[in-house]
Amino acid sequence: MDYLSELTAKGKSxxxxxxxxxxxxxxxxNKALVSMADALEQEYVSILTANAIDVENGRVKGLxxxxxxxxxxxxxxxxxxxxxxxxxxxxxxPIGEVLSQVRRPNGLEINKVRVPLGVIGIIYxxxxxxxxxxxxxxxxxxxxxxxxxGSEAIHSNIAIIKVIAEAAYEAGIPVGALQLIETTDxxxxxxxxxxxxxxxxxxxxxxxxxxxxxxxxxxxxVIETGxxxxxxxxxxxxxxxxxxxxxxxxxxxxxxxxxxxxxxxxHQRIAxxxxxxxxxxxxxxxxxxxxxxxxxxxxxxxKLASDEDWATEYLDFILSVKVVADLDEALxxxxxxxxxxxxxxxxxxxxxxxxxxxxxxxxxxxxxxxTRFTDGFEFGFGAEIGISTQKIHxxxxxxxxxxxxxxxxxxxxxQIR
Numbered sequence: 001m002d003y004l005s006e007l008t009a010k011g012k013s014x015x016x017x018x019x020x021x022x023x024x025x026x027x028x029x030n031k032a033l034v035s036m037a038d039a040l041e042q043e044y045v046s047i048l049t050a051n052a053i054d055v056e057n058g059r060v061k062g063l064x065x066x067x068x069x070x071x072x073x074x075x076x077x078x079x080x081x082x083x084x085x086x087x088x089x090x091x092x093x094p095i096g097e098v099l100s101q102v103r104r105p106n107g108l109e110i111n112k113v114r115v116p117l118g119v120i121g122i123i124y125x126x127x128x129x130x131x132x133x134x135x136x137x138x139x140x141x142x143x144x145x146x147x148x149x150g151s152e153a154i155h156s157n158i159a160i161i162k163v164i165a166e167a168a169y170e171a172g173i174p175v176g177a178l179q180l181i182e183t184t185d186x187x188x189x190x191x192x193x194x195x196x197x198x199x200x201x202x203x204x205x206x207x208x209x210x211x212x213x214x215x216x217x218x219x220x221x222v223i224e225t226g227x228x229x230x231x232x233x234x235x236x237x238x239x240x241x242x243x244x245x246x247x248x249x250x251x252x253x254x255x256x257x258x259x260x261x262x263x264x265x266x267h268q269r270i271a272x273x274x275x276x277x278x279x280x281x282x283x284x285x286x287x288x289x290x291x292x293x294x295x296x297x298x299x300x301x302x303k304l305a306s307d308e309d310w311a312t313e314y315l316d317f318i319l320s321v322k323v324v325a326d327l328d329e330a331l332x333x334x335x336x337x338x339x340x341x342x343x344x345x346x347x348x349x350x351x352x353x354x355x356x357x358x359x360x361x362x363x364x365x366x367x368x369x370x371t372r373f374t375d376g377f378e379f380g381f382g383a384e385i386g387i388s389t390q391k392i393h394x395x396x397x398x399x400x401x402x403x404x405x406x407x408x409x410x411x412x413x414x415q416i417r
Contacts, residue, residue: 003188006181010146011198013176014119018144020174022116026093029140032171033089036136037082039167040160044078050159051128058152066256066316070126071153081132084377088136091381094400095142109411114404116142118200121192122385123148123214125206128156133376134205135164135178137385141403144177146199148192150206151184158182193218203398205386208313223398226363226389227313228258228341230371233330233356235347236267240274242368243346247278250344250370252285256315258387259342259374263310263320265330271298271323282319291321310337327352331359338362340389342371363389363396 040047051073058068100112120143124130131147138145149157161180169175181188193202193214201221204214208227215222232250234243250261266274271294279299282289289295290305302321309320310333324330334343344366345356353367364374374397376384381399388394394402 003181003183003185004191006183007188007191007195008198010176010179010181011119011195014144014146014179015198017174017176018116018119021139021144021177022095022118022142024142024172024174026095028172029093029142030089032168032173033085033136033140035167035171036132036164037085037089039163040078040082040085040132043163044075047078047156047159047163048073048075050155051153053155054128054153061152063152064316067126067152069254070256071128071156073128073156077129081129084133085136087377088140088400091140091400093140094404099406106415107413108415111409111411113407113409114401115407117403117405119144119146119198120403121146121148121195121199121202121220123189123192123202123204123206123210125150125210126153127205128153128160130205131157131160131180132164134203134385135161137376137381137398137400137403139168139173139178141400143403144174144179146179146181146192148181148189154182154184189213190217193220196220203386207315223386223388223392223394223402224390225386225398226258226341227339228260228371228374228387229263229311229313229337229339230259230261230342230344231263231265231330231334231338232261232344232346232371233265233324233327233334234267234270234274235327235345235349235352236269237348237352238267238270238274238346239348240270243274244278244281246344246346246368246370248281248285250372251282251287251319252317253370253372255317257372258313258315259371260315261319261344261371262312262314263322263333263337265322265324265333266295267327267330268294268323268325271295275299275321275323279321286317288318289321290318292323294323295321313339327355331356334360341387342366342374344369344371363387 097114102110165178199220275298289302291302296302342364343360343362357365376397385398
């Protein structure tokens with residue numbers, strides 16, 4: 001089957017399934033989610049076998065270790081994916097929620113309620129866990145989903161969708177509601193962006209290049225998940241032990257994720273006390289350091305940062321470091337280079353903390369915590385569809401509510417206008 005035929009057939013099937021899925025009871029959806037979780041744990045060997053093929057192919061192609069880490073599955077990661085589905089099942093169902101009720105002077109009763117978006121297309125790279133997270137959230141919010149993962153994870157994604165779709169359909173989900181585009185032809189992405197007849201919205205998850213392509217070429221409405229050039233500012237009043245732990249975690253815990261810190265900003269008054277040991281910790285962790293001239297004074301391994309470095313989402317063991325004069329300069333730097341994802345300040349000064357949170361324009365703004373917490377699971381959403389950096393109804397980690405639209409239900413008794 002060529003990619004156009006596959007897209008058309010699966011899009012049509014998803015649209016038909018979506019109509020039925022939108023009216024399913026919460027109990028059927030929850031039963032399906034739990035069944036999907038159980039199936040993942042029962043069939044983990046087949047999934048790991050498929051994933052091993054993708055990881056080896058990625059290694060042969062020379063993918064960096066950070067990308068291989070995003071691609072790699074383990075038994076514990078599969079268990080975490082299953083737990084995410086169970087958490088989604090335990091969450092309140094947003095569909096049918098009454099957001100407002102108004103009785104007009106003419107007697108009309110107007111109810112504003114949550115309804116599914118319809119059919120959601122998701123285009124993503126590398127991370128096969130997205131196949132599970134996205135499917136689970138879409139299903140609970142009453143949406144059919146059409147997935148198009150990256151070619152580097154094709155074997156993993158096919159194995160995962162086979163396991164969870166079979167479990168979902170057996171539990172009462174309409175056949176066609178959970179589908180994966182299996183062709184690796186890149187033209188399939190461009191065609192999917194024009195699938196207005198079947199898709200209600202497209203959500204891209206991946207690097208800047210993918211997101212740019214989708215935003216610029218899609219005729220289907222897009223919810224944009226953003227890149228993460230995340231900053232942490234160490235204020236002059238910071239608890240330096242806390243600052244060290246947070247700054248280390250924000251960079252090295254999993255550098256291939258969008259909530260990883262890419263630039264560390266340090267107040268000049270504590271730079272001499274803080275930076276030598278901090279930079280040494282990064283060196284021991286294998287982080288390549290690029291910094292301003294002032295930063296270079298504190299460790300011989302620091303390379304001079306270019307203007308491009310401040311504007312780069314590394315997604316790797318690379319960090320930009322800058323010494324700033326004060327909070328004002330830190331805010332100016334963040335304003336210039338932030339991608340509106342996640343920003344953090346480490347400080348004991350409540351005025352500075354308040355000002356930072358008020359003036360920084362980002363989806364998530366932290367005081368005394370790692371940016372790595374910008375995550376649907378950590379926010380209690382069970383999982384996430386992505387991190388939106390737009391200023392629409394969906395901003396930050398997108399959980400169930402962000403996968404819904406609204407409908408007005410109006411009840412009258414013969415009113416005419």
